[in-house]
Amino acid sequence: MRKAIDSPFSPGSDTVPQVWAGRSAQLSDWRDHVRPRRIAGIHERGRTILGEAGLGKSSLVRRIARSAAESGDWVTPQLRIPSGTDPLKRVAAALLVLAEQAGLAASREKKIAQLLKRVEAVALAGASVSLRRASGPEPYTELTNLLIEIGRAAILHGDVMVMIHVDEIQNISDEDVLSQLLTAFGDALTHEEPVTAPGGVQFDRALPLAVYLTGLPEFLDMAGARKGATFARRFQTTTLAPLGDDDLFAALQPFVTEGWEIAAGDAGSERVFMEPSAQRAIVDLTCGEPFLFQLAGERAWYADTGTIITADHVMIGWRGARDEAEGHVQRILERLPDRERQFLESMAALDPEDRTLTTIAQHMGYGKGTEAGPVSQRLDRQRGIITRGKPYTFRHRAVEAYLTTDWPDLS
Ligand SMILES: Nc1ncnc2c1ncn2[C@@H]1O[C@H](COP(=O)(O)OP(=O)(O)O)[C@@H](O)[C@H]1O
Ligand SMILES: [Mg+2]
Known part of the structure; x- marks a missing residue:
């Protein structure tokens, strides 16, 4: 019997969906490109992933971050920037947590202890910290310095990446603060760290650091306004397209072939299947939208309690989802x-x-x-x-x- 609480579909919730479709280019970019190159000390730009609401930007980078964390990398949570807030505070606080993970808090070096103190001040007061202080570096420079220290610790640790994810970047409306944040990340990304190879040869390497920015396409206007060229040199931007029908189809294939396993109390586990016609119907209604895919799947799941999801269930479910689906597209147009x-x-x-x-x-x-x-x-x-x-x-x-x-x- 399928119950609502067992549904693997997750429209709207801010988690990595269990029923995952596509995005293999972006996942492989991280796995085969960004991570190995940066770990090897080769420069690789930050990544900016933009797109209309519901295309799966946050989920994509959350998924990348989760796989990074699973392989032992030092990863910030998704740092969602609410409108009108100071992102430097948020990022400073997250970097302090990474510094802790990197063992910097335990460092006996005076220089590091002082740096941590200054970043704590940024975490409290943000960009305005310099107003209350006569001298010393700008707050964003402190963030770069701490990022570099965390990167150094990662090099010493070996085979570990530092990964940062800032979400809803279009909400950073203060042009100066945005420029400071991008400079802080950009300077750390382009930093050349002198190291010595085992044979005694000295060389400069990039830090094992990756920065992912996600948000609405409007962000490009903001980043492009003054810092255009510098931004493009430091970040590679992708605009997400809708998912392909083949990817959506493949994501539902496990339901058709082996069934989706759900817990069945004392009885162990049970499987929920899907008729191929139901699979087809969900893909057709979804129009490539990740959000609508989760919505259609969830409503079909809720439409009945049997262990087979039929095309009828999809249609019944969709009737209840219709207004929400319409609202989703209307919101995109209204914006x-x-x-x-x-x-x-x-x-x-x-x-x-x-x-x-x-x-x-x-x-x-x-x-x-x-x-x-x-x-x-x-x-x-x-x-x-x-x-x-x-x-x-x-x-x-x-x-x-x-x-x-x-x-x-x-x-
Ligand atoms: N690759 C994917 N496969 C299946 N569902 C996805 C995928 N990416 C996102 N989703 C689902 O789509 C919805 C919107 O995703 P989200 O990441 O919040 O979009 P955005 O950040 O672009 O607004 C969520 O319910 C999420 O579970
Ligand atoms: Mg999002």
Whole structure:
């Protein structure tokens, strides 16, 4: 019997979902690229992962962080920055915990003890700490210094990475503070640490340090405004696309082939299966959205107590999820500047083969196609909602489904 509490689906909750789909490029980037290179002392940029709400940015980096922690790395929790707060405080506090893990707190070096004291002051007062202090380095420089010390400790320890995850970075609205935070990370990432190889040869190496930033695409405007070139040299930015149907399909395949194991009290364990038609239905309704995938799965699970999830259960469940699914897409559209939303609506109103810049611009009431150029460029390059091919197509499949079909209504 399947009970609500046994559902492995987790819409909205801030954990790594048990039913995981895709993102293999990003997972392998960490496993095969960032981690081994940095551990070997080779420079590798920080990573910025952006995308519209619900695309799985936080979950992705949480998953990377979890696997890092499992292999013994020193990892901060997801440092979510609430709007209007000082991120330096948050990061300082997290670095103090890493310093503890790195054994720095026990260090008898006076220099380190003093550094920890100064970072404690930053954790309390944030960027404003310098106002109350006549001299000494800027607060963000203290963060760099502590990061370097933690990195040194990691080198001495051997085979361990330091990993930092700052989430909701678009909430850092103070341009100076953002610039300070990016500089603190960037300086630590590019730091050259002199070391001596076993044979006595001296060389400079990078610290075993990785920085992941996640947030909404608007962040690019903020980071790009003044610090554009420096930021790009220090961070590699990816805009997440929706999940592919093949990945979603594969994620549900264990339900179909061997069943999903759930605890069954004294009786040991039991398995919940899924009909292939139910698997297909969930994938179709999801439109590539990780959040909707969890939602559709959860509602199908809740729709009945039997050990087989059927296509009927998916449909019954979806009826209850319909408003939430619609709200999810509406929130994405509502957040867009008027002209970007109008662009999408005009694009949706045209037949797929007529979706060229000129025709869309005409539909929007512009004289020339080029007038809509910047808007279309943002929707493509920055937000990843459309692809400017010949013709233009939607990359965000739930936005497309919402604007061009009856979805989320069942036909
Ligand atoms: N790769 C994935 N496979 C399956 N579900 C996912 C995946 N990534 C995220 N999710 C689910 O999608 C929802 C939104 O994920 P989240 O990471 O909070 O998105 P974002 O941070 O981009 O807003 C969560 O319910 C999460 O469990
Ligand atoms: Mg998030």
